[in-house]
């Protein structure tokens with residue numbers, strides 16, 4: 216047993232750390248999230264040049280052969296800096312699906328664009344009525360003109376305002392919530408019939424409500440086999456969940472450092488407030504919550520390639536732990552900062568919002584508790 | 592023991608209920624305080640004042656208040672919460688009014704009290720400073736007497752809705768030599784005086800609710816001193832006692848839970864209403880039980896108050912439990928709306944557009960963020976626990 220990083224992994228982490236340290240200070244991020252577009256395409260290109268967008272792909276596909284641990288390392292740093300750019304959606308989610316289930320032609324057509332930073336993707340899997348269940352799909356796909364025609368509504372599609380390509384889950388057969396009959400399609404965001412209503416998310420990112428009306432796609436748009444998309448989707452969502460667990464860990468560590476720093480310098484009643492034992496214990500509990508979250512995030516990453524039930528249980532357990540830890544750490548960090556903790560000017564509130572968002576991405580505690588219990 | 596209201600109290604409740612139903616402008620129902628104009632915020636108070644003389648539930652009758660008993664005030668709050676009316680203005684009516692009634696001189700009462708009632712004057716509370724939050728008595732804003740004026744210099748912060756304010760009641764240091772709590776005075780400052788600058792602070796929910804107020808050589812006439820010089824701490828403590836009554840917010844939480852249930856009925860988890868899922872219904876029941884307990888605790892304080900035993904340090908229980916319940920309601924609402932909890936709609940033009948998800952999801956995330964303040968302000972919940980430890984348990 217060994218939880219230490221390899222030399223390459225350490226190098227990767229160092230390089231992303233120094234990359235972000237020089238480019239992602241709080242003020243720069245602040246003006247980015249409040250800008251018209253809400254992200255930095257030029258930074259995305261730099262990330263591509265550094266090879267970060269190639270991390271989870273095999274060398275044969277132009278990648279650097281990284282796996283879940285590499286994704287975890289990167290995501291933890293992205294969390295620490297609250298990176299808004301669509302690494303999760305483009306590289307981990309869409310890229311992961313194409314890597315695992317794309318045809319050779321699809322991989323050739325699309326992976327270079329992702330790895331090279333030329334193309335941004337978003338995955339439209341959730342629906343307004345479906346909460347967190349990826350099988351609860353009312354969007355339909357029917358055969359037409361040798362391809363398919365799609366119609367329906369997709370909810371809170373993160374990063375969609377920045378994307379040029381979408382992956383859309385739709386029902387080509389079966390009833391709502393049935394596991395068979397789900398198919399995955401590549402859709403040009405500019406295609407006729409794709410309508411987006413863009414909005415801001417609480418953590419300073421952007422998302423869209425997407426309406427699909429008679430959207431025609433060709434046969435080459437189908438990922439994997441017809442009606443067999445759900446296991447692919449589920450596997451990909453689990454990989455994404457593991458990734459945001461690491462993101463949350465980065466946020467929590469940053470919050471704990473900020474809280475320690477603040478409470479040891481802030482004085483009330485003539486002493487640093489960190490000298491009050493009640494606050495010390497709270498910070499100890501924040502620390503413990505973060506350690507427990509870290510453990511489960513590591514477990515999630517290491518179990519991603521296990522068989523389905525084992526993987527699902529590890530992911531569900533991690534998401535529950537991360538949800539609980541994130542809530543505790545974010546609420547206490549704000550509380551211990553007092554008034555400044557609730558302001559928009561300080562990073563603490565921004566971490567609070569990011570952790571609040573992560574806690575419900577890909578399913579909240581109740582959703583994953585049920586999943587965990589089911590797989591036990 | 593008897594937990595029923597008297598017949599007279601019940602008749603009073605019916606009267607209040609009917610008055611609200613007939614007079615509260617429906618377009619103001621449940622609006623967010625931080626997106627309302629000053630006139631909107633004052634509209635309900637003005638109606639109560641003009642039609643019934645009911646603008647100030649907590650003032651003595653002789654000054655234009657209602658002179659209500661503790662139970663009547665409770666009923667008034669309860670009925671207003673049920674109806675989703677605009678909450679009573681905290682600063683002028685709930686806080687400053689009683690201080691002036693008790694400690695103000697005749698001219699101050701005559702000039703200020705009627706203007707509070709009509710809403711001609713909006714007041715803000717200038718207590719906290721960057722270096723004096725929980726340790727309020729550590730405040731540094733200095734007032735130096737020069738002839739018939741004080742010259743005030745200092746920096747106040749977290750001043751709620753100072754952007755609307757005409758006046759600020761302010762704690763200032765008049766005797767820097769005296770021990771901390773001594774040497775503080777209670778001054779009334781006209782916000783239009785040269786040297787007063789208000790800078791907005793935006794909170795993480797995107798709202799403009801609080802401000803910094805800079806005071807630079809502000810000339811305040813000596814007649815705006817309340818009570819005795821250097822006795823300000825006494826008045827401030829008196830005011831805090833008033834601030835804490837009604838802080839439990841039981842009726843408002845009850846109402847918020849009712850709305851939460853409506854949301855959870857409409858959301859469905861794999862075909863089953865969220866409200867009926869074991870996980871969610873259990874959390875909701877636990878919360879309601881906490882609220883039931885708090886309601887009884889508040890009624891017990893109320894009964895004691897009616898028998899002449901004023902709200903003591905026990906009122907800290909109401910503050911702690913009340914705010915934690917309010918926070919929990921917004922947390923469960925956020926949980927209820929699923930993905931739509933990610934939608935950020937800062938106040939402004941975007942907030943007026945149709946909601947991104949179902950209508951009931953609008954603003955849910957912002958409310959969750961906004962309510963984090965409740966365990967920080969009004970004496971943080973840690974400070975309240977210190978008070979109970981010291982004053983109630985004698986530790």
Ligand SMILES: Cc1cc2nc3c(=O)[nH]c(=O)nc-3n(C[C@H](O)[C@H](O)[C@H](O)COP(=O)(O)OP(=O)(O)OC[C@H]3O[C@@H](n4cnc5c(N)ncnc54)[C@H](O)[C@@H]3O)c2cc1C
Pocket residue numbers: 481483484488491493494550551552553554555557715716717718719721723724725726748749750751752800801964967968969970971972973974977
């Ligand atoms: C939204 C909002 C509105 C407000 N409106 C007003 C207003 O209108 N007018 C006004 O004057 N003020 C207002 N306040 C200020 C409020 O009263 C202060 O924020 C509060 O007193 C806490 O002070 P602080 O922010 O400086 O935090 P600090 O006092 O620095 O506290 C930081 C943390 O340390 C803890 N702590 C401090 N001392 C102790 C101790 N002895 N033991 C244990 N823990 C301790 C606190 O509980 C808190 O968790 C408002 C605040 C907010 C957030």
